[in-house]
Structures are given as C-alpha cells and as structure tokens.
Amino acid sequence: MPIGNVREKVLYGIGKKRGSVHRYTIYRWIVGVVFTIAVALLPTLNLFRFDLWGGHHMVLGKEVDLQTAAKAFGYPFMAVNIGIVIASKFVGRYLCGFVCPHGALSRFAEYTRYFGKHAGHRFAGEAVIFVVCMLLGAVTFNFWVDWRVFTQGSLVAKLLSGGFLLGVAGGWYGLLRFLGLGFCRGWCPSGVYFAVLGPDSYNGIEFAHEENCTHCKACEKVCPVDLNPTEMSGGAHREGMGFYSDGLSNFALCLRCGDCVNACEGMTARFDTETPLRMGWLPEGARDSKPPLEDDDDEEAPTPAPATTEASADEERAAAEPAA
C-alpha cells in the first residue's frame, strides 16, 4: 500500500467524529462525476470521436477525415493545456486536487481498502474498483473506436479492440492498486509540469492561525504527497521523489487537495478558535515561495514526522474525541 493506512485511519476517524463527509470530498466527487459524464457524452452524442477501426471520425455530428478530426482534437487540447498552465500559475494546482480522476479514484480505493477488515469486504472493495476501472476503460474506448467493431470487425480487429479495452481498464486498475496517491507524490509527469510552471500561485494552503495549532501533526499524516502543511512558505521543501527534483518547494508540490485542512478542522473542532490551516486566497507573505537556499548542506534538514503506528493513530482519534 503506497500511502499506508495511517492516512486513511486519521481521515476516517475525523470524518466519523464530524458525522458527515467533508465539503472538499463532496466538491471533488461532483467535479469528477460531471467531468467523466462530459467526456463520455462527447463521443456518445457524436460531438467528437475518432474511429480507429472503421474510419468514421465525427466532429459536431458530421463524419470527417482523420486529419480534420486530429485538428479538431489538437487545437482545443492545446488551448486547454495553456489554460491549465495559466490557471496553475494564478490559482495553483487545483486540477490535481479536485479535477484529476486519478486523485478521486485513489481516495476511493483507499477507502475501500480501509474497510477491508474481512476477506468478503476486501473482495467487494476490489470488485467495485475493478468495475469502476472497466467503466473508465469503456469511456476511453468509446472515444477512440466504434463499438460496432465487436459485431462487424474481423477477428484481428476484434482481438486488437478487446486488448485495447482490457489494457486501458487493467492499466487504471494497476495504477490504483499499486501506486494510488503515490503516483501523485512522485510519478505524475503532469504534476511535475504544473509544479515547475506554477510555483507561486495566489491561492493555496496557509498556516493562518499558528497560535491555535496543537502540534497534533494530523495534517502531515494525511498529506498524500508527504508535505508538512504548516511549512508552505519561505521555500520549505521536501526531498525529491520519483520525477520530482529536490529543488521544488512545498508550495509548488502542494496538490491543493485540502486533506490537511479537513484533518486540521477535525482535530481543532472542539476548541472555540479559528482553524490553524486554511485553503484559499493568500496574503502576500503566505505565498512567499522562495526557492530553497543554495547552501542547504549547512541547514538542518526538515524534521520528518515520527513513524506512526496504527495504535498511535487510534490513540490520536481517541484523544480527538470531545470530552464527555
């Protein structure tokens, strides 16, 4: 398990105490479902689709040749990417935190694993993830190949199409099963590109009320990319991982997923004070994302969070329970 179940347990314990799903989780699922339905409808309504089998490429309801279809796909795709870069520059990596389907599904996979206390539960959880991956494979397939290949195509075309469908679904399943949020932490090439291009956005995580912090470290334990959310300004940075070099600050690496704010709100809810962490528009000092100092060797390395066991996570949840 790439992230370990401490993150899941802390978030679950906090959610149970709160008695409701956190607003950021609701936002994430609304965006994910709307985005997936929109992508699924494009080829279904023949607004846009390739047909790598029969050559019946469609753009706005009309059949076109491959070159026209490629242009109709390529230009908007470039425009969307430029828009993403500009958005990352000004508002940060919300695409990673709230739009990317991999992030939402990885959280769902974590959740099903957490409830896998018995073989039956684990099997049901894996089955749900597998069905979701098959649906995503079908959405992808629908974009590139006409389904009639399975009734009218040659044996070779059927085999290639079946392999493509199962390959996409299997790829999604493998990614969720073996990397999960670890992919966001070290291996997502798009994430590197967003982090490098938009390191000092005007929106993100702020340690706004340090005086109210209880130093419970719940925010660190739930961060899917191993950041300390209380160190988001001044060029603080974590060790490089995967595709990420050492030179990127915490501020640039932050996915803007809000899991740390979720945890912090839960851990401090019993106090009549403002939550130490917040996510939103930032004052000038809080977006001060200076690059790491050159002479890092002389500096003390950031103190890693202490190893946490399941027992200590349980103790933490118990400590977070309001006094009777």
Ligand code: SF4
């Ligand atoms: S610091 Fe907070 S918002 Fe940023 S990636 Fe970590 S948990 Fe998500």
Ligand code: SF4
């Ligand atoms: S979760 Fe909140 S209270 Fe706990 S260490 Fe983080 S900022 Fe401080």
